[in-house]
Amino acid sequence: MSSHLEAIEAPADVAETLVDEPKKPRTSPQFNDADADLVCRTSDGVDFIVYQWLMAKASPLFHDLAPPTFHVADVNSIAGPGGGAIRVVGVDEDSKVFTQLLSFVYPVPNPQITTFDELSLLIDAAEKYNVSAAKEVLKLTMASDQWLKDAPLRVFSIARRYGYKEVVEQAFRHSLSVALATDSSVLDSPELVHLSLKDFQRLIYSKDRRTRAAVTTLRAKAQLPKSCLLCKAVGCAWHPSFLAYAEAALRACPTGEVLHAAFSKSVAVGEKPTLACPGKFESAMLAIYQDKWLDTVIASIDALPWVYTPPSVNHFIVIYLLLISVWT
Ligand SMILES: [Zn+2]
Numbered sequence: 001m002s003s004h005l006e007a008i009e010a011p012a013d014v015a016e017t018l019v020d021e022p023k024k025p026r027t028s029p030q031f032n033d034a035d036a037d038l039v040c041r042t043s044d045g046v047d048f049i050v051y052q053w054l055m056a057k058a059s060p061l062f063h064d065l066a067p068p069t070f071h072v073a074d075v076n077s078i079a080g081p082g083g084g085a086i087r088v089v090g091v092d093e094d095s096k097v098f099t100q101l102l103s104f105v106y107p108v109p110n111p112q113i114t115t116f117d118e119l120s121l122l123i124d125a126a127e128k129y130n131v132s133a134a135k136e137v138l139k140l141t142m143a144s145d146q147w148l149k150d151a152p153l154r155v156f157s158i159a160r161r162y163g164y165k166e167v168v169e170q171a172f173r174h175s176l177s178v179a180l181a182t183d184s185s186v187l188d189s190p191e192l193v194h195l196s197l198k199d200f201q202r203l204i205y206s207k208d209r210r211t212r213a214a215v216t217t218l219r220a221k222a223q224l225p226k227s228c229l230l231c232k233a234v235g236c237a238w239h240p241s242f243l244a245y246a247e248a249a250l251r252a253c254p255t256g257e258v259l260h261a262a263f264s265k266s267v268a269v270g271e272k273p274t275l276a277c278p279g280k281f282e283s284a285m286l287a288i289y290q291d292k293w294l295d296t297v298i299a300s301i302d303a304l305p306w307v308y309t310p311p312s313v314n315h316f317i318v319i320y321l322l323l324i325s326v327w328t
Pocket residue numbers: 228229230231232233236237277278279280283
């Protein structure tokens with residue numbers, strides 16, 4: 001039996017883990033200059049050997065290396081690449097985040113950020129160490145169309161937390177597309193811990209109010225200016241479908257732009273034969289290009305307010321209900 005066990009060799013990396021417990025710190029391949037004078041040991045045990053003066057230029061916190069931002073490591077100093085003893089401090093970030101942060105301090109290209117998780121952690125680090133160069137770039141990255149579309153609520157939470165006023169308004173508008181009241185998975189993102197109850201309430205309230213106003217506007221503007229040239233109906237075959245798709249789209253996201261997709265869908269999807277008109281495509285195009293009807297409807301919806309402030313009494317009712325649920 002023992003010979004059978006002995007015959008199985010652990011993979012090299014597993015064996016190393018078992019032997020070297022706890023793991024010895026590794027050294028960053030990029031940040032290890034021989035004449036550097038400070039070691040920052042990351043949470044995953046990687047030593048970044050850096051120039052303290054350069055770090056202090058980028059972040060005032062590196063002047064005095066005081067806790068709680070920095071941990072005094074078990075060993076206060078180690079032998080540096082140049083042979084002399086250099087000081088060691090521990091930082092909370094892992095080596096990936098710290099490498100990216102240092103890219104804003106050293107004269108090297110800015111990091112490639114591929115996920116919002118990465119971006120979020122890096123913003124936290126840039127804010128924590130107050131690295132201005134990083135903060136400005138990351139703020140712009142966060143306010144890009146990609147992240148406003150893919151992670152609006154996370155962007156909003158971060159912008160509110162760190163006071164990025166230019167981003168807050170945009171992110172708030174995009175957050176109205178999030179299924180705030182019905183999809184609990186929107187609460188899974190770590191940034192939402194920092195979003196206040198008041199902000200949440202304002203988002204939910206604004207979404208509800210804007211949706212109602214948008215649907216009312218759509219219905220009020222539903223009438224087409226001209227009848228179809230072929231079937232003579234005011235509101236030809238595509239029109240009822242458009243109104244149905246548009247209303248559903250506005251309930252999911254109360255913004256004018258969703259009407260473009262609803263329109264394309266209503267023209268593309270075939271209706272019942274009895275409703276079909278051979279000229280429905282022409283009728284639809286007339287409404288779009290000649291009468292600018294769709295533009296008018298979209299403009300009316302876009303002109304609606306984005307932020308609706310709930311009566312303050314609601315705020316206290318929500319807190320009261322939350323407290324009751326905790327007590328009972
Ligand atoms: Zn027609």
